[in-house]
Structures are given as structure tokens and as C-alpha cells.
Amino acid sequence: MAHLKSPARRIIAATTSAVVALGLVSCSTSTDQEGATGAAEVTADGASTSEVVDNSPYREARAENVARVVSEDFPDSPTVISDTGYSGVKTSELFFDDSDIVVVSGAGIAEELRAASIGVVAHAPVLHAPGGNDAEVTAEIERLGASTVLLVGSALPDLAENDVITKIIHDNGTEEGLAQLTALQFETKEVETVADVVRETSTLTPDEQTLLVPSWGGVKASSTDEKLDAFPLQSKRDGEMSPIVLASPESGISAVATARAYGAEVRFMDYPDPRFNQDQMKMVAGLADKPLLALGDQFGTGEQLAAKIKRGEEVTTELPGGGGLVFPGRRMVALYGHPSGPALGAMGEQPAAEAVVRATDLANQYQQFEDQPVIPAFEVIATVASASPGDDGNYSNEFPVEDLVEYVDAITDAGGYAVLDLQPGRASFLEQAKLYEELLKRPNVGLALDPEWKIGPDELPMTRVGSSDASEINEVSQWLADLVAENKLPQKAFVLHQFQMQMLGNRDQINTDHLELAFVLHADGHGSPGDKYATWNMLREGLSPDFFMAWKNFYDEDFPTFTPQQTYEEVDPRPWFVSYQ
Structure with missing residues (x-):
């Protein structure tokens, strides 16, 4: 059984959450806070008799976000996980100390989506090896200590069994093969456009067996009639103690699938800047100095993401057409x-x-x-x-x-x-x-x-x-x-x-x-x-x-x-x- 992340917790005190959520003040009568009204009267003994009322549109979202319990194994501030080549390796490294199983896809969106669909249900890291990064992906398999590797499509043609990797299963791309691998019945869901692939991947859940298939064509099925060996499924990780994870259309399919396989909540943004609209700001309100993961360099650096969150909470004035960014969100x-x-x-x-x-x-x-x-x-x-x-x-x-x-x-x-x-x-x-x-x-x-x-x-x-x-x-x-x-x-x-x-x-x-x-x-x-x-x-x-x-x-x-x-x-x-x- 794979080793689970440490259960140590970063617990946000209820009193701290309340202060952040309600905007309490004790020693100030200022009323010029963005999104706040009212004033605090201070008695002779220094006690506050009233509170500044937080009228921010993000008040409730902030309270919910900051109250989240996160394992200390994760970074304690906004962090961007680079995914050069869309291999998913960096995300695998962050979420999984080790894993008995791993799913690897070859070139092609259809292969990646099939691997993602299987990996999420199996609670397995998902990697992408389209060619050119085989050494990097193989090294990650070795770091994980995976004994069983499922290859989807033409991934890692030179991968061989050894003292650690004791079983390599080649998926045949068929519906029957999927049932043989998992002993589960998957429901097929068609992904309409390339722009939708990451969004749909972020919705995958281990409890619902969903096979994502591109509308423009699925995985090419193998002609062999050989029955596939069963691909073992792992136990659920403690995903409820992971930070919120952000994805956008530029994020890697495999990285998103790995986060979902761990059990992390992935929040999809149409544009990789939370100021794009109020819905996206609610995803991250209160997290400028709290644990938060973003998949892909399109989010900038962790420091830049934190600054955008902070600024988005301070400036609630919207531009014509909505949101706090000039572009995108409108054209002129x-x-x-x-x-x-x-x-x-x-x-x-x-x-x-x-x-x-x-x-x-x-x-x-x-x-x-x-x-x-x-x-x-x-x-x-x-x-x-x-x-x-x-x-x-x-x-x-x-x-x-x-x-x-x-x-x-x-x-x-x-x-x-x-x-x-x-x-x-x-x-x-x-x-x-x-x-x-x-x-x-x-x-x-x-x-x-x-x-x-x-x-x-x-x-x-x-x-x-x-x-x-x-x-x-x-x-x-x-x-x-x-x-x-x-x-x-x-x-x-x-x-x-x-x-x-x-x-x-x-x-x-x-x-x-x-x-x-x-x-x-x-x-x-x-x-x-x-x-x-x-x-x-x-x-x-x-x-x-x-x-x-x-x-x-x-x-x-x-x-x-x-x-x-x-x-x-x-x-x-x-x-x-x-x-x-």
C-alpha cells in the first residue's frame, strides 16, 4: 500500500477566520476601507462597541476558503507548479510521495483523456510521455516506486520490467479493455472542443467512473483479442487536507488528473487571473497568504498570483462588461x-x-x-x-x-x-x-x-x-x-x-x-x-x-x-x- 502524506495539519484558528471574514477592528474609527461601512466606538476601557461591516462580495467565500484545513506537507502560500511539456511530473512529485501504480499516456489528447479518466478512478498519478521526455517520465516512475504501470497509447515504448516495475500493462483502447482493467463500468462523456478538455478533466471524480472521449475521435483500438490484466486500484488519499488547486485552459491534462486522483479540489478558471470576474475571485478570496496551488506557468509566479488575489479583494470596482481586467472579458x-x-x-x-x-x-x-x-x-x-x-x-x-x-x-x-x-x-x-x-x-x-x-x-x-x-x-x-x-x-x-x-x-x-x-x-x-x-x-x-x-x-x-x-x-x-x- 502506498505511503500517505503526513496527517500533520495547518489549522486556521476560528478566531483568526472570524477576524478575516468579518473585518473586525478594535482600535480604529476609520471608515474608508474598501467594501466596508460603519465605525467602531471605543469605550474608556478600550473595548470596541461595534464592528466594521464587511460588504465585500467575497466575504462568505473568504470565510470558507481560509477555514480550510491543509496538511503541512504542502507549501504555505500560493505556489505555481510548472508543467513544461505537460508531463505532469512536477504535480506528481508534489502530491505523491510514492505510489504502487501509475498511468502514462502517449501523444494525443484522446490518449491523455483516457489515461486521466482511469488514473482518477484508480487514485494513481497520471503522466504524459508523448516522446522527447521519456527519461523524465521514467525517472518519476522510479521515484514513485511504482510496481505496476499502465501505458495508454504509444507511451514509453522502451520501458521494461525490472526489480521495481514488475508489471507493464498495455491498454488496448477498447471498452472491453477498460472493463478488464478496472472491473468497473465507465460512462462515456464526449468533450466537444479542445478548449473544454481541461475543464472536463477537472470535474472527474473517483466515485463516478467517467471516460472522457474527444468528439473528434478517440483512442485507436488495438486489434489484439488478448485479455488485459487487472490494473490495481489504490485507496483514497487524504485529499480533503490538500490546498485548493487552480487550473485554466492552458493547464496540463495529466497534472489536473493527478491532483484529482489525490482527491484535491480543482477549481477551473476561464482565464489564469482571478480578477477576471467575481466568480473567479471567490475561488481564491482570502488565500493571498494561504496554501493555494496553481497548475501551469500561465498563472505567473506564486508571488504574482498572491498579489493579484490581494489586489482583487481590495479593488471591487468592475470595468464596463464586468470583471477587474481590461482584457480579456470584453473587447472595445x-x-x-x-x-x-x-x-x-x-x-x-x-x-x-x-x-x-x-x-x-x-x-x-x-x-x-x-x-x-x-x-x-x-x-x-x-x-x-x-x-x-x-x-x-x-x-x-x-x-x-x-x-x-x-x-x-x-x-x-x-x-x-x-x-x-x-x-x-x-x-x-x-x-x-x-x-x-x-x-x-x-x-x-x-x-x-x-x-x-x-x-x-x-x-x-x-x-x-x-x-x-x-x-x-x-x-x-x-x-x-x-x-x-x-x-x-x-x-x-x-x-x-x-x-x-x-x-x-x-x-x-x-x-x-x-x-x-x-x-x-x-x-x-x-x-x-x-x-x-x-x-x-x-x-x-x-x-x-x-x-x-x-x-x-x-x-x-x-x-x-x-x-x-x-x-x-x-x-x-x-x-x-x-x-x-
């Missing part, structure tokens, strides 16, 4: 321009109220091709590059906040989003961004930098396409991230315009680690469809996956202007932000 369609009139873009072609109607109509045209909310937006030019130096000599006109606020108010009051665009001339992006701090403190206002109009101290606008180095971009992003954090704002859009590679010098050195910001690369190319696609594809080469792509449609410079359907169904990947100029 924007009119670009300046309040002064049509010369600088489509937004200024009509008064603010009429521009909102126009942007909303555009968003509605896009909505029919998208399941996520598509919200209207304005990209408002706040500083405009100038042919003359101006009084300050920086070749940029900085418009006062009061000139912009009508359009910002109009679009945000309508449930939309505003992005302030900077064309700095010889000025720095940072000094210009600070001019609009008042507007940027609003939750539905982001910032865009346009390096096309960033020129050197001895240059003039229009003599060349401008540029900005990553170091300057990083200065602005740091300032903006600090502003968001200090003012407890939801995540903010940070947009970088580009249509030539030289516009963003050392682009690979742009720091995208700020969890307060959604980094957006806005492709400004215009012309024929072929020209636009060429620019789009060039800009995506070597681009950090942390960036969300944006697309611009030009009314006059494109021939023809893309339709909403073309923009969403022919541009790949589908842009998160579309603007019209």
Missing part, C-alpha cells in the same frame, strides 16, 4: 480623434453625445461576431504634435483637461472606455502623462503612447517617423502602475502605437510585469489588406505574449476599409481593441 471598438473637430480623426466629427451614439453603433455591429461584451470607446488625443515649437519649444500642444472632459464623460457615462493619446514631440511621455493625472485617476480611462510623434531634441515633426526606447516606456508604465495601485483602481489599458519596428526601440525590454496594467500593442498600418496584414504579422514577431493586439481601420487611407466582420473573422488573432480614424 473606438473612435479616434480630438474634440476640436474632424481634422484629427473620426471622434471629433460630431459633438460628444453624437460620437457616443456612433461608437455604440459600431460596437453593436461587432457584437454579432463575438461572445464577449463589445463596448464603445474613445481614443482621445490629449497632446497633438505641432509643426511649430510653441511657447515651451517642445513641438507639441498639450490641451487642458477641461477641453477633453466632455468626451471622456460622455463615453464613460454611457458604459464605455476612454483612452488618452499622447503625441509628445520633443517632450517626454512621462511629463505629458502627468498633466492628465486627474483623468487617469478615473477607473475607465487608460493611456496610449504614440512614438510616431516622439522626436529628438534637434528634430522636427514630419521629418521622420519618431521612436521611443523601452526605457522611456518603462518609466511611464511604472508611474501609471503606481497611480493605479495607490488609488485602488481596476486594471488600466496601457496602449503602445506601432507600425514600424524602429518605433519601439529595444521592444523586448519593455517591462510587462505590472499587474495593474493591460499592455496593448496597437498596429497602425494602413493601405491595402495585404499591406495591413504584412504590418500586423511583422509587429507580432517576437512580441511578448503579455501584449493584447489592437487594430486600426482608416476611413480614408485604407482601400477598402475593413468591415466589422472582416476585422473580427479575417484578422488573426482577433484584435481586442479596434479604433477608427
Whole structure:
């Protein structure tokens, strides 16, 4: 019988849970806590006569999460389990000290799902050996001390019996074979799409024999009629003492199955950031400094995951369309321009109220091709590059906040989003961004930098396409991230315009680690469809996956202007932000 994890417990005291859950205060009369109302009156002997009432939407979830009893064998703070190659080895190492049995799948989703289905019922670690990682998987089998190995598909063709591995069973991929292996009757459940495989794996339970089979084809059955040996089933592990485990569509099937085989509760997130929506925040509320496991590097580091949880609890203001992230969760369609009139873009072609109607109509045209909310937006030019130096000599006109606020108010009051665009001339992006701090403190206002109009101290606008180095971009992003954090704002859009590679010098050195910001690369190319696609594809080469792509449609410079359907169904990947100029 396999050795069980130590029963030592990390018991969270009931009094501590109550304080966390109810937000008790004893020595403060402050009422400015996020999501809390009321005040505590303190008597002469120092006793509190009332409590701050926690109105957070996560109050009940927090209380339940922090009251969980977790074995001390697990890390005591949020931890991300890397799964390079989707082998599931690291997850196996964390959950199982040893195991008499192990299930290994070969290449193919169908094989992985079949192995997962068997492994969960058998309480066995599940590993994935598609070829290329055979040594790693074999080493884990040896560490586990497994005496019986079930191979599904073409896994580990060179694995041989030895002093430890006394039996190797080759699954034949048939319904009869499954019954011979387990002496159980499995109910087949079809997985509709690739996007559903991890979600469905996370629902597997040892008490219900479910065989997951892809709708596009199952495991290729072996032609042999040889009866399979029985695959022994292990006793249930003490999964009730494991931390909550997070998975997302990018998690490995085998890693998820191993956690479920141990008995851990796996909570599936549509996107690997708990701030995506309130449902995901409830999964992790209260666990920023408690045991929590996340399957896959898409969750970032453990420290980053903890910071996201903490921030998600502090900032409960939601963005238009719901949730605390700019992207994903919604897409945006924007009119670009300046309040002064049509010369600088489509937004200024009509008064603010009429521009909102126009942007909303555009968003509605896009909505029919998208399941996520598509919200209207304005990209408002706040500083405009100038042919003359101006009084300050920086070749940029900085418009006062009061000139912009009508359009910002109009679009945000309508449930939309505003992005302030900077064309700095010889000025720095940072000094210009600070001019609009008042507007940027609003939750539905982001910032865009346009390096096309960033020129050197001895240059003039229009003599060349401008540029900005990553170091300057990083200065602005740091300032903006600090502003968001200090003012407890939801995540903010940070947009970088580009249509030539030289516009963003050392682009690979742009720091995208700020969890307060959604980094957006806005492709400004215009012309024929072929020209636009060429620019789009060039800009995506070597681009950090942390960036969300944006697309611009030009009314006059494109021939023809893309339709909403073309923009969403022919541009790949589908842009998160579309603007019209």
C-alpha cells in the first residue's frame, strides 16, 4: 500500500477566520476601507462597541476558503507548479510521495483523456510521455516506486520490467479493455472542443467512473483479442487536507488528473487571473497568504498570483462588461480623434453625445461576431504634435483637461472606455502623462503612447517617423502602475502605437510585469489588406505574449476599409481593441 502524506495539519484558528471574514477592528474609527461601512466606538476601557461591516462580495467565500484545513506537507502560500511539456511530473512529485501504480499516456489528447479518466478512478498519478521526455517520465516512475504501470497509447515504448516495475500493462483502447482493467463500468462523456478538455478533466471524480472521449475521435483500438490484466486500484488519499488547486485552459491534462486522483479540489478558471470576474475571485478570496496551488506557468509566479488575489479583494470596482481586467472579458471598438473637430480623426466629427451614439453603433455591429461584451470607446488625443515649437519649444500642444472632459464623460457615462493619446514631440511621455493625472485617476480611462510623434531634441515633426526606447516606456508604465495601485483602481489599458519596428526601440525590454496594467500593442498600418496584414504579422514577431493586439481601420487611407466582420473573422488573432480614424 502506498505511503500517505503526513496527517500533520495547518489549522486556521476560528478566531483568526472570524477576524478575516468579518473585518473586525478594535482600535480604529476609520471608515474608508474598501467594501466596508460603519465605525467602531471605543469605550474608556478600550473595548470596541461595534464592528466594521464587511460588504465585500467575497466575504462568505473568504470565510470558507481560509477555514480550510491543509496538511503541512504542502507549501504555505500560493505556489505555481510548472508543467513544461505537460508531463505532469512536477504535480506528481508534489502530491505523491510514492505510489504502487501509475498511468502514462502517449501523444494525443484522446490518449491523455483516457489515461486521466482511469488514473482518477484508480487514485494513481497520471503522466504524459508523448516522446522527447521519456527519461523524465521514467525517472518519476522510479521515484514513485511504482510496481505496476499502465501505458495508454504509444507511451514509453522502451520501458521494461525490472526489480521495481514488475508489471507493464498495455491498454488496448477498447471498452472491453477498460472493463478488464478496472472491473468497473465507465460512462462515456464526449468533450466537444479542445478548449473544454481541461475543464472536463477537472470535474472527474473517483466515485463516478467517467471516460472522457474527444468528439473528434478517440483512442485507436488495438486489434489484439488478448485479455488485459487487472490494473490495481489504490485507496483514497487524504485529499480533503490538500490546498485548493487552480487550473485554466492552458493547464496540463495529466497534472489536473493527478491532483484529482489525490482527491484535491480543482477549481477551473476561464482565464489564469482571478480578477477576471467575481466568480473567479471567490475561488481564491482570502488565500493571498494561504496554501493555494496553481497548475501551469500561465498563472505567473506564486508571488504574482498572491498579489493579484490581494489586489482583487481590495479593488471591487468592475470595468464596463464586468470583471477587474481590461482584457480579456470584453473587447472595445473606438473612435479616434480630438474634440476640436474632424481634422484629427473620426471622434471629433460630431459633438460628444453624437460620437457616443456612433461608437455604440459600431460596437453593436461587432457584437454579432463575438461572445464577449463589445463596448464603445474613445481614443482621445490629449497632446497633438505641432509643426511649430510653441511657447515651451517642445513641438507639441498639450490641451487642458477641461477641453477633453466632455468626451471622456460622455463615453464613460454611457458604459464605455476612454483612452488618452499622447503625441509628445520633443517632450517626454512621462511629463505629458502627468498633466492628465486627474483623468487617469478615473477607473475607465487608460493611456496610449504614440512614438510616431516622439522626436529628438534637434528634430522636427514630419521629418521622420519618431521612436521611443523601452526605457522611456518603462518609466511611464511604472508611474501609471503606481497611480493605479495607490488609488485602488481596476486594471488600466496601457496602449503602445506601432507600425514600424524602429518605433519601439529595444521592444523586448519593455517591462510587462505590472499587474495593474493591460499592455496593448496597437498596429497602425494602413493601405491595402495585404499591406495591413504584412504590418500586423511583422509587429507580432517576437512580441511578448503579455501584449493584447489592437487594430486600426482608416476611413480614408485604407482601400477598402475593413468591415466589422472582416476585422473580427479575417484578422488573426482577433484584435481586442479596434479604433477608427
